[in-house]
Amino acid sequence: xxxxxxxxxxxxxxxxxxxxxxxxxxxxxxxxxxxxxxxxxxxxxxxxxxxxxxxxxxxxxxxxxxxxxxxxxxxxxxxxxxxxxxxxxxxxxxxxxxxxxxxxxxxxxxxxxxxxxxxxxxxxxxxxxxxxxxxxxxxxxxxxxxxxxxxxxxxxxxxxxxxxxxxxxxxxxxxxxxxxxxxxxxxxxxxxxxxxxxxxxxxxxxxxxxxxxxxxxxxxxxxxxxxxxxxxxxxxxxxxxxxxxxxxxxxxxxxxxxxxxxxxxxxxxxxxxxxxxxxxxxxxxxxxxxxxxxxxxxxxxxxxxxxxxxxxxxxxxxxxxxxxxxxxxxxxxxxxxxxxxxxxxxxxxxxxxxxxxxxxxxxxxxxxxxxxxxxxxxxxxxxxxxxxxxxxxxxxxxxxxxxxxxxxxxxxxxxxxxxxxxxxxxxxxxxxxxxxxxxxxxxxxxxxxxxxxxxxxxxxxxxxxxxxxxxxxxx
Numbered sequence: 001x002x003x004x005x006x007x008x009x010x011x012x013x014x015x016x017x018x019x020x021x022x023x024x025x026x027x028x029x030x031x032x033x034x035x036x037x038x039x040x041x042x043x044x045x046x047x048x049x050x051x052x053x054x055x056x057x058x059x060x061x062x063x064x065x066x067x068x069x070x071x072x073x074x075x076x077x078x079x080x081x082x083x084x085x086x087x088x089x090x091x092x093x094x095x096x097x098x099x100x101x102x103x104x105x106x107x108x109x110x111x112x113x114x115x116x117x118x119x120x121x122x123x124x125x126x127x128x129x130x131x132x133x134x135x136x137x138x139x140x141x142x143x144x145x146x147x148x149x150x151x152x153x154x155x156x157x158x159x160x161x162x163x164x165x166x167x168x169x170x171x172x173x174x175x176x177x178x179x180x181x182x183x184x185x186x187x188x189x190x191x192x193x194x195x196x197x198x199x200x201x202x203x204x205x206x207x208x209x210x211x212x213x214x215x216x217x218x219x220x221x222x223x224x225x226x227x228x229x230x231x232x233x234x235x236x237x238x239x240x241x242x243x244x245x246x247x248x249x250x251x252x253x254x255x256x257x258x259x260x261x262x263x264x265x266x267x268x269x270x271x272x273x274x275x276x277x278x279x280x281x282x283x284x285x286x287x288x289x290x291x292x293x294x295x296x297x298x299x300x301x302x303x304x305x306x307x308x309x310x311x312x313x314x315x316x317x318x319x320x321x322x323x324x325x326x327x328x329x330x331x332x333x334x335x336x337x338x339x340x341x342x343x344x345x346x347x348x349x350x351x352x353x354x355x356x357x358x359x360x361x362x363x364x365x366x367x368x369x370x371x372x373x374x375x376x377x378x379x380x381x382x383x384x385x386x387x388x389x390x391x392x393x394x395x396x397x398x399x400x401x402x403x404x405x406x407x408x409x410x411x412x413x414x415x416x417x418x419x420x421x422x423x424x425x426x427x428x429x430x431x432x433x434x435x436x437x438x439x440x441x442x443x444x445x446x447x448x449x450x451x452x453x454x455x456x457x458x459x460x461x462x463x464x465x466x467x468x469x470x471x472x473x474x475x
Contacts, residue, residue, distance in 0.1 A: 035237065036211040037088065043213075044072060045089040055081050062089045158442060159202040160435075161224060162187060163215070163232035163242070166207040179427040182420065183256065186431030187231065189411055194439060212237045219245040227251060229438045236260070243269050254438045256430060269464030270441065270457060272398070272434060276309040278470060279396045280316035283379065286394070286472040287322050287348065295342035296324040299332060301353035301362075310352040313379075317350075324350070332365055346375040348394070356384050366391045377474075385475060386423070393475045399425040400471045401433075403451050408432070426452060 034045040045062065055076065059066050070076055072088040081087075164180045184205070191201050204227065208214045215238045218224055230246065230253045233239050239258060246253040246268040255263065259273040274282075287294060298314065317324055327340045327349075341347045349366070351359050367390050370376050380393040412420060412428070420428055433450030440448045446465075447456040457465040 034089075036091070036213040038213075039072060039088055042072075043091045045091055047087045047089050049081055049083055049085045049087060051083050053081070058087070058089070064090055064092075156198060156443075157200045157202070158439060159204070159226050159228050160438065161204040161206060161227045161230045161232075163206045163208045163218075163230060163238075165209050165234055167209055182427040183431035185412075186426075186428035186433075187435040189408065189415065189428075190432045190435035190439075192411070192415075194436065208233065208238060210235060212241060214238075215241050218242075224249075224251075229254070229442055231434060231438050232256065233258075239263065252438065252441055254434055254441075256434050263464065264460040264466045265463035267463055270438075270467075271464065272430075272437075272453075272455065272467045274396065274398055274470045275466070276312040277316070278466065278468075279309070280313040282396050282470050282472060283313065283394075284316045284320040284322060287317070288320050291322065293345055294348050295345040296322055297340050297347055297349045298324045298326045299329060299349060299351050301329060301351055301355075301358050309354055313350070314352065332362060341369070341374050341376075343374065346377055348377050348379060350379045354381055356381070356387055363389060363391065382473075385473075395473055395475070396470050397473050398467065398470055399452050400473065401450055401453050403449060405429075405451050408451055424452075429453075 034047055037044050037046050047058070047062075049058075055066050055069060058081070059069060068090050069087065072090065076087075162184065164184060165176070166180060166184070167177050188203075191203060194201070204223075206214065206218065212235075215233070219241055224230075224245075228251065230242065230251060233242055233253070233255060234257055236258075239253075239255060239260075243253055243263065243266045245251075247266060250268065252268050252270055254270040254272065256272050258271055259275055260271070261275040261277060263269055264271050264275070287296060296317070298317075325340045351362070353359055366376060366378065370391060377392040377394055378389075380389070380395045382395050382397050385393065385395065408429075420426070429450070429452035433448065433453050433455065436450060437448045437455045440446075441457070448454070453467075454469040455467050456469045458468040459465050
C-alpha cells in the first residue's frame with residue numbers, strides 16, 4: 001500500500017477532530033467503570049452492592065432515582081438491598097445495537113498532497129462529518145483503510161485491528177484519552193512507513209470504551225473473521241474475552257499496557273510490558289554481577305506498601321543469594337545508619353515501596369548520608385525518574401532503544417501539523433513500535449528494534465509470549 005502525506009493527515013486527524021466536537025454533539029452521559037448489560041433494549045450497569053449502602057445512596061452515586069432502580073430490580077420490594085447482590089442500574093443511554101459494526105471505508109490511493117490548505121481542510125471535513133454522524137447515531141464506528149491494488153503479482157496483504165478506549169461516545173473523556181490518541185497516531189505512521197508496492201494493509205479501528213460489551217459484540221459477530229492480528233485493549237475483562245477468542249481463531253493479540261503474569265500463559269497473547277517477576281529477575285542479575293562492589297540494604301517503608309512487586313523483589317534477592325542488611329525505617333530517619341552501611345562499597349538501598357509520596361520524606365536523609373561521604377544509590381521505580389531526586393538511582397525500563405528518531409519526528413510534524421508535547425515514555429512511539437512488531441510477528445520475525453524499545457518475544461512454556469528486552473538504567 002502506498003500513499004502520500006494526505007493519508008497521515010486525513011486518517012490520523014479524523015479521530016482528533018471528532019474529539020474536539022464531542023462536547024457539543026454527544027448527549028450520552030459519561031460511563032462509569034462498571035460492567036454493562038442490556039435489558040429490554042436499555043443499557044444498564046451491573047453493580048454489586050457494597051457494605052453499608054442503601055437504595056438512596058446508590059441512587060445518588062449513579063445519579064438516578066430510586067424508582068429507576070426499583071423498576072429494573074423488582075425483588076428489592078420484597079427483601080430490600082442486600083450486600084453482594086447484583087443490581088441493574090440504568091446508564092441513561094440507549095443500548096448500542098450489538099450487530100455488525102458500521103464500516104466507514106477510506107480508500108487510500110497514491111495522491112499528490114495538495115499545496116492549497118483549503119483543499120486539505122475540505123477533504124478532512126468530509127471524512128470527519130461522516131464519522132461524527134455515526135457517533136451521533138450511537139453506532140459502533142470502524143474505519144477501514146484499504147490500499148490501491150499492489151503492483152506485485154504476489155502481494156502480501158495484512159488485515160489488522162486496533163482496539164482502544166477512544167471514548168468517542170462520551171461527553172467527557174478521561175485523562176488517558178490523549179495518550180490513547182497519540183498511540184493511534186504512532187500506529188498510523190508505522191503503517192505508512194511499512195508501505196511497499198507489494199504490501200497491502202487493511203486497518204480496522206474500534207473504540208472499545210471501558211466496558212466488555214463492545215468486545216463481546218465483536219467476538220460474537222463475524223466482524224473479525226479476516227483479521228490476522230489485534231493490537232490494543234486496556235481493561236482486564238476485555239482482554240480475557242478477546243484472548244479466548246484469539247486462542248480459538250489462532251490470531252495474535254498484542255497487549256501494549258498489560259503487565260499480568262498470568263496473561264502470558266494464554267496462547268496467542270503477546271505482552272509488551274514487563275511483569276513484577278521479570279523486573280525483579282533483571283535487577284537481581286544486575287546486583288549479582290556487581291556483588292563484590294555493592295552492599296545491599298533493605299528498607300521497608302510502610303507495611304501497606306509491601307505490594308506484590310516489593311514482595312517479589314525481596315524473594316528474588318533471596319533466591320539469587322544476594323547478601324542484604326536490613327534497616328528499620330526509624331533508623332534511617334534518625335540517622336542511625338552507620339551499622340548498616342559499608343564505607344568501602346556502594347550502598348544500594350532497596351526501598352520496598354512503589355509510591356513516591358511515601359519515600360519523599362526520606363530523600364533529605366539520604367542526601368545527608370551522601371554528603372557525609374557514603375556512596376549510596378537507591379532502587380527506584382521508572383516513574384520516579386522524572387522526580388527531583390539528587391540521590392543516584394537504578395531502575396528497570398522497557399524504553400531504552402537508541403535508534404534515530406529524526407525521520408520520525410519530521411514525518412510527525414508533516415502529517416499531523418504540530419509538535420507532540422508528551423514526555424518519555426511516549427505513547428506515539430509505543431504505538432509505532434508495537435504496530436511494527438505485530439506486522440513483523442505475522443512475517444515470522446520475533447525481534448524488532450524500534451524507536452523507543454527493543455522487542456524480543458520469549459514464549460512462556462506452551463502459552464503466550466513476553467517481551468524479554470528489559471534493561472537496568474543507572475541514573
